Amino acid sequence: MPEWTHIVFRSLGALVVLFIMARILGKKQISQLTFFEYVMGITLGELAGFISTDLEAHYTHGLIAMLVWFTIPFLLELLTLKSIKLRHLLEGKERVVIKEGKVLENNLKKERLTADELLEQLRAKSVFNLADVEFAAMETNGDLSILLKKDKQPLTPSDMNMKKVTEVAPQTVIIDGKIMDEPLATIGLSRGWLRTELEKIGVSVDNVFLGQVDAYQQLYVDLFDDKLQVPAPQGKALLLATLKKSQADLELFAIATRSPAAKAMYETNSAALQQVISDLRPILNG
Template sequence: MTDLGNVFIRGVVGFIVLFILARIMGKKHITDMTYYEYIVGIAIGSIAAELTFSPHVRMSNFLFGMIIWAIFPMVLSKLELKSFRFRSLSEGEPTVLIENGNILEENLKKENLTVDELMIHLRQKDAFKLDDVESAVMEKSGLISVMKKSNVQPLTPKDAGLVIELDHSPQIVMIDGNVLEKSLQDYGYTKEWLLAEVTKQGAKRFEDVFLAQIDSKGNVYVDLYNDQQSNMPEVKQKLLMAANIKQLQADLIQISMQVTDAKTKEQFKAHAKQMDQLFHELSAHMVETSST
C-alpha cells in the first residue's frame, strides 16, 4: 500500500474514533460547536504540530491528511441536509434539563452535567432562582436555552395593551459630506429636509457633516467634522433640551393614538404641535448661537 493510501485509511479510522469519543463525552464539552468542528479542530491542529516537529515524514503526507480531515465534515454536512435520520445520529437531539419548573435529574446525568454547572448556565441567562425557570434545554451545540416563567418575564408593550409604532433599521444618509440620496428617499425625506435637520445640530452645510444616520421615526444622528463646538457645555445642554422636547412630543403623539375620546385626542395633538414649534424655535436659536 502506498503512503497516501495508508494516510487515507488512518485518517478515516481516526475521524471515526474521535467522533465516537466526542459523542461519548457529551455536548457540554463542545459548547457552541458541532461534533465535526470539535474533532476536526483537534485533528488538524495535531497534524500541523506534527508537520512542524517531524521533518523525517514527507510533507505531502501531512498535507494529504489535512485535506482529508477538511473534506470529512463537508461531505457529512451534505448528508445531514439529505437525511433527518443521519442528522439525528451525527448531531444528537436537544436534551430537556428543566420541564414545567422541575429539574430532570436523569437528563442531567445523561449529559454529565452537575447542578453547579446547570446553575452557571442559568445565571448566564439572568435566571438566578430555579423557581423563575419554566424550562431549560441543552441544544445540540451544547448551549442551554432558558425560558422563564410568565410572571417573572419583563413586561412588554404588548402585555400592557399598548399600540407601539414599529421601528425599523436605521439608515446612513450621509458620509464624508455626501448625501446618500437613495437611503434618504427610502424613508421619504428630501435633501432640503436633511439640510434643515443637520443645521439644527450645528452644521452650516452638508460639507460640515462627517456622518449622519436616520431612524424610521425621523430622528437624525449627526457627527460633524468639527466636534469642538458641539462638545461645548452650553451647546450640549441645548442639544439635551431639544432631545427632551422631541421625546415629549413623541410621547404626546403616542398617547393621542391610544385614547378614544375625540376631544382628549385633539388636546394631545395640539400639545404635540406646540412641542414641535418649541423644538424648531430652540433649534433656530442654537444655529444663531453657533454662527456668532
C-alpha cells in the same frame, strides 16, 4: 532558498486553503460547534500548522489530508440535512434539565453538569432564581435554553392590549465625520436635509462620529467631543403635540358654534382625530 521562506510560502498556502474550506463549510462552523465539528476544526488547524512548519513532510500529502478532513464533514453535513437520525447521531439531541420547575438530576448527570454549573448557566441568561424557571434544555451546542414561568415573563404589548408597531432599521448616514450617500438615498433624503438637521442642533458634520436617521426621519448623533450636549430629537413629540392641539381646537369649535350642522361636523372630525392619536400613540411615544 532559505528555510524561513519555505515556511512563509507553506504557511500562506495552508492559510488560503483553510480559509476557503471554512468559507465553504459556512458560518455554522464558527457560531454553533457540535462535537464533531469541534474535533474537525481542531484537526484542520493542527494539519495546517504541521504542513506549514514541517519542511521534511511532503506538502502535497498535507493538503490531501486537509482535503479529506474537509470533504467528509462537508458530505456528512449535506446528509444530515436530509436524515434526522444521522443528525442526532453526529450532533446529538437537546436534553431537558428543568421540567415544570423541577430539576431533572439524572439528565444533569448525563450532561455531566453540576448544580453550580447549572446555576452559572442560568445567571448567564439573567436568571438568578431557580424558582422562576418553568423549562430549560441543554442544546447540542452547549447553550442552555430557558422558559420562564408565566408570571415571571416580561410584559409584551399584546399583554397590555397595545398595538404592535413594525420597526424599520435606522440608516447610518454619518461615519467618522463623513456623509454616507447610499443610506441617505435609501430613506429618500439628501445631503441638504442632513446639513439642515445638523444646523438645527448646532453641530458640524466634522464633529460627528456616528449619525443615524430612524424611520421617522429623526437624526441621532454621537460626537467626537463627548463634552458637548446634543438635544434629543423632538420630531415625534412635536407631531403628537400638534395633533392633540388640533383635536382640542375641534372640540372648542364644536362648543362655540351655534350651527347644528357645523357642530356635528366638528364633533365627527374631533372623534376621528382622537382615534388617529390613539393609533399613533405607541409610535409617537416611543
